[in-house]
Amino acid sequence: MDDERDTVLIVDDNAENRSLLGGLLKPHFHVLITTRGEQAIKVCQQHRPDIVLLDIMMPEIDGYEVCRRLKSDERTQSIPVIFLTAKSQIEDEQKGFDAGAVDYILKPISPPILLARVHTHLRLKHAMSALATQNTILEERVRERTRNLECLQDATIEAMASLAETRDNETGNHIRRTQRYIKLLAEELVRRGLYLQQLSPDMIKALFKSAPLHDIGKVGIPDAILLKAGKLTEEEFELMKSHTEIGRNVIASVESAIDFESDFLRFAKEIAMSHQEKWDGSGYPQGLQGKNIPLSARLMALADVYDALISKRVYKPAFPHEKAVGIIKEGSGKHFEPAIVEAFMAIEQQFREVASTYRDEGFNEESFPSLNQASG
Incomplete structure (x- = not known):
């Protein structure tokens, strides 16, 4: 069902790239598209896409800065970011990872590689989310168990002490x-x-x-x-x-x-x-x-x-x-x-x-x- 599909945000100022990426992804995902970094940040804050495909070289603020700001915001820091760029130097890749990206795909885009990487990172995101949810449930169970044990301890202590007092x-x-x-x-x-x-x-x-x-x-x-x-x-x-x-x-x-x-x-x-x-x-x-x-x-x-x-x-x-x-x-x-x-x-x-x-x-x-x- 469409409403169960993951949402991908494409951020690219190049119309041809947007058209290519949209065509590849729309059969598999909900797709949102923006052309500017500031707009991308607002979309992420409001709609919480499941993953972001982010161009690096853009006007106003570049992709590195967009990624850093997403990762510094509690509302958006868990959204995985994949950089799409023609910059192929090792130092460029390192800069992207330092900014908080989970992956780095070089242009021109290979459709099989793009889809495989997006699916992989979405599975990882959902697995981590499920683990976090399970941990929360387990922690609450431990807290509840601890509360019950403390109540039992308190009642036992009072009973023992009262026995002496009587x-x-x-x-x-x-x-x-x-x-x-x-x-x-x-x-x-x-x-x-x-x-x-x-x-x-x-x-x-x-x-x-x-x-x-x-x-x-x-x-x-x-x-x-x-x-x-x-x-x-x-x-x-x-x-x-x-x-x-x-x-x-x-x-x-x-x-x-x-x-x-x-x-x-x-x-x-x-x-x-x-x-x-x-x-x-x-x-x-x-x-x-x-x-x-x-x-x-x-x-x-x-x-x-x-x-x-x-x-x-x-x-x-x-x-x-x-x-x-x-x-x-x-x-x-x-x-x-x-x-x-x-x-x-x-x-x-x-x-x-x-x-x-x-x-x-x-x-x-x-x-x-x-x-x-x-x-x-």
Whole structure:
């Protein structure tokens, strides 16, 4: 059918050449004809022919310039250009290829050669177009598969984290709050020019996803200790502290089962193991000090303590935001890294907004008004 035929644009200022080329090509293709370079460029932009047969020696702008302009325009750069010329020097051919042409046919034109070359380059163009389309389809399938896997991963993480939380006096909203606190802190450190290599956008995303697993090890702590309302004995506290190593071991077992590195699992393991460490070395389980504590765990330490302070527990009421901020500030250089405390102080109102948005029942309503009330 005619409407399925490819379109060939002939660009030549010589009437005899145009007549010859048109006669050869019209039985096989749709044919467009122009006599000037500028006109040829406009035709290509408007009609997108499948291939261009381009004379070199023309008035106004020559074929080399026409080809260069077609190749520099995203709308026309994929259209193959074949030069038709009487110029037979090697340097002339090289100049044509440098301009972006795919072929170079010498005049006088041999009809069999012309048709064979045009058919060859059209088949190549269509093959490349089909490959590009297939690649686009495959890339979209990969993106869709990745999105599905990420959704599955997120749901699994939340389920695992919630399992640990339901055995404690904490809630699913604790997970959501600490995720957002750690993300806010990381982004503020980046704004301050700190830890830029460790806090790329992808790594911050991994931190956000891994944060809910910080207390996954609590599944291994007996209820009598985990839910005890009074003060833990020294022996009980030692057992409670083991939740960090239990969590690390659970995540490490997952890590060992895969054959690739994962920032998400690395951060999850670091946070589970070390979020109870303190900047001055007085934390547990290893008594790490300063920057020997992984950055991910240093961020979680502040996020987790802030949320514990503003939340109701069996052993304490929920503290107001201002009191929690004061305690965090006092812990600078002791419990927390000073630079992270400074970042927190700069964005403490954003922490307050997160606490309000994802608040639990029993929050102090005056200290944590709804966002609409806070902005009113």
